Amino acid sequence: MCVLGLGLIGGSLLRAAVRAGRTAWGYNRSEASVRAARDDGFDAGSDLVAVLRRASESSALIVISVPMPAVDATLAAIAEHAPNCPVTDVVSVKGKVAEAVARAGLADRYVGGHPMAGTSASGWSVGTVDLFREAVWVVGTDDGTDPAIWTQVARLALDCGAVVVPAESTEHDSAVARISHLPHLLAETLAITGDAGGPLALGLAAGSFRDGTRVAGSAPALVRAMCEGNRDALLVALDEALVLLGDARLALGETGSTAALVEAGHAARLRYDEQDVWEITGIVPGEDGWLDRMRDAGRRGGRLRRL
Amino acid sequence: MCVLGLGLIGGSLLRAAVRAGRTAWGYNRSEASVRAARDDGFDAGSDLVAVLRRASESSALIVISVPMPAVDATLAAIAEHAPNCPVTDVVSVKGKVAEAVARAGLADRYVGGHPMAGTSASGWSVGTVDLFREAVWVVGTDDGTDPAIWTQVARLALDCGAVVVPAESTEHDSAVARISHLPHLLAETLAITGDAGGPLALGLAAGSFRDGTRVAGSAPALVRAMCEGNRDALLVALDEALVLLGDARLALGETGSTAALVEAGHAARLRYDEQDVWEITGIVPGEDGWLDRMRDAGRRGGRLRRL
Incomplete structure (x- = not known):
């Protein structure tokens, strides 16, 4: 998998994915952040095209972890260099990202995400491998969601130690x-x-x-x-x-x-x-009505802990 | 000194005053609270008239520590049985108490107080001797304040481990x-x-x-x-x-x-x-302009730590 943007969230995600045994590499615009990530032993580069071509060759999951203003340009690069890769994101708003994804023609390959974690600090250096432990990670359930990509995104969240809450963009x-x-x-x-x-x-x-x-x-x-x-x-x-x-x-x-x-x-x-935290079980992505059942479970406070 | 009302604040005050070496006794309407205070070794009774007569005989400082709805009745009892005692209070609003004191004809003997301490719990059993340690204790500086009574009230606050902030009722x-x-x-x-x-x-x-x-x-x-x-x-x-x-x-x-x-x-x-916490020094209660100087110091964030 491939993480675009190595700030607090993206940097923590790269660390957590590698610890979970995944092959993962990252991109950052700033050479200094890339050097810092490499010094810490991670696979990172500042050549976006090269990073995306590598993702394309291995059909890697791409995680957009850049600030909202940079999302459009990032999506354009993905559409050009890795149009067939599954794509998710960790941006804190979901409706606007979904609109940008649709404009870029990537809606079929996209499932949105939002880990509810973070601090006011920013940058590679403040990231930690445990940032997502027991955090809630929203995974999108908009109409047309591809169950295979949804499963990939949910598994990433679970691998990072988070629990998954399914929700539509507007509900989120x-x-x-x-x-x-x-x-x-x-x-x-x-x-x-x-x-x-x-x-x-x-x-x-x-x-x-x-x-x-x-x-x-x-x-x-x-x-x-x-x-x-x-x-x-x-x-x-x-x-x-x-x-x-x-x-x-x-x-x-x-x-x-x-x-x-x-x-x-x-x-x-x-x-x-006194909210009742309960575990979502028995819903198989792709089976009949799975999206509706996931949304309903999310609305009622359910969380997925394994898949 | 004499504490009327042995809830969280009054009960903590009785404990702190005794630890500071004062002769102090308390009153509470509820026999159960009085028993609890006595079981803990404190001097307490449920006979308001007897408690106030004792205060009157020794010109003790009376501290009103009852809820706002009980203030008028308490003041009426003081006016009847101990009209010459100095009076303060620990009620969280000051303007309304000052009005009630004036109605009871006790304005000359009253200096208001408000220790900024407490929790959502209530009753004798939750009080602690250290409740006021390093807390801010507002002591009133309304027009006509008697400097000797002001000094008594401020000393009580300092004895309890608090710092004193001088303020008028309306400012408070x-x-x-x-x-x-x-x-x-x-x-x-x-x-x-x-x-x-x-x-x-x-x-x-x-x-x-x-x-x-x-x-x-x-x-x-x-x-x-x-x-x-x-x-x-x-x-x-x-x-x-x-x-x-x-x-x-x-x-x-x-x-x-x-x-x-x-x-x-x-x-x-x-x-x-980044507020600047500074110590008020050099203002002697009773000297010319002391009330104005105390008010001004309180407005600028000053605190009295000794007197």
Whole structure:
């Protein structure tokens, strides 16, 4: 298999794939990253065409692990030099990548992926072989998914120590807007409102403010790329949050009560704490109705641990 | 000194005061709590009149450590049985308590306090002698503050291992609305919006959602009491947050950018991380202009470590 982009995610993936016994090589645009990967004993190069031709000759699985802005150019190179290889990706938004894949004419060979792992650090040097251990790895179940490629992508995730959650692109994007992108916008908002109270307010801040603003410490460029790359789904989640907060504001002003928001929020957090994690078994990719059954299992919180 | 209410805060205060070498006794309405305190070797009773008469005979400092709804009745008892004792409190809102104190005719003998410590647990049994160690303890600086009583209250806080931040009631309430009550409302909102994504969304949730919703796990009654007890100041903070989020929603929808919110939020969080904690020295309670100087120091992030 072949990993295009050797940053935190791609670099960790190359390490984990090799440890799992796979023949895997990587590409990075930057010579420095390639040298760093080679110094650590990995097979890497900065000649994209050569890397893709090698993939094409062995029908290797290609993993796109570049930032969203570089996805189109990467897909164009794959379409030119390795059009018959199976392709997946690890980009944090799925709808936009699927559209780009379709524009590049590679939809038949593509199954999207998104490992829910990472930190605010970036680059080859911060990658680790265990980054995906017990992480959730979404594997796409859009209409027309090729069961053989789906199986390859799911096996890669499992080989890396992750568990697989099947989901359609739009479902994935809606979910991460709610549980990853909205939290960032709320954290930024809280940080600004607290800071507006000056040193007195910041000096009184304890756990609730510290935890509630933690991700506002992430690099603005990364937060913007995540949030703006998932605009449509994030707008839906943000509008829901605005309605909840606006209603709470009215209730507090008019009746003095915060009961509706506080009780619903507490019940919601309990459902998160007590969520039932269960294992998906007995669905064979390619058998009749397998895509629908995978999607349904993903919606109900199922995870695949073996295939 | 005499502690009225032996829950988490009052019970911890009684323990810490005794360890600091003070003669201290407590009152609690519940016989069971009184027995528990006595079993742990502390001087406690459930006869409020007897406890207050004893305070009156020794001019003891009285600490009100009951929930906000019980404050008026407690003040009425103090006014009847120990009207000449100095009085402080540890209630989490200050403006409302100051109003109740004025209604009870005890304003001359009162200096408010608020130790920024506690957990979601409650009752004598969860108290600890070290609850206030290195905690911030706000001591009130409203107009007309008696410097001798202020010094008594500040010394109590220091004896318990806390640092003292001087602030007026309204400033305190505005600050905690921003850094303690707004975080709760945002956490509830995030919990509901994430949960609306169903098991798929909750199953993909990682650090940003977990941290951003943590305080939504607090008991709704406690969250409501805090937030609703500080309504006016919380409405100001909530309106600011709504404007920030509303503007961000418009910008994301119209231009696709989250730059304004994300960059301001990141800068604000950095100011929180890098806040300058400095020690207040050289202000003697009672000397000319001491109240103004204390307030100014509190506003600029100063803390008193000795007196």
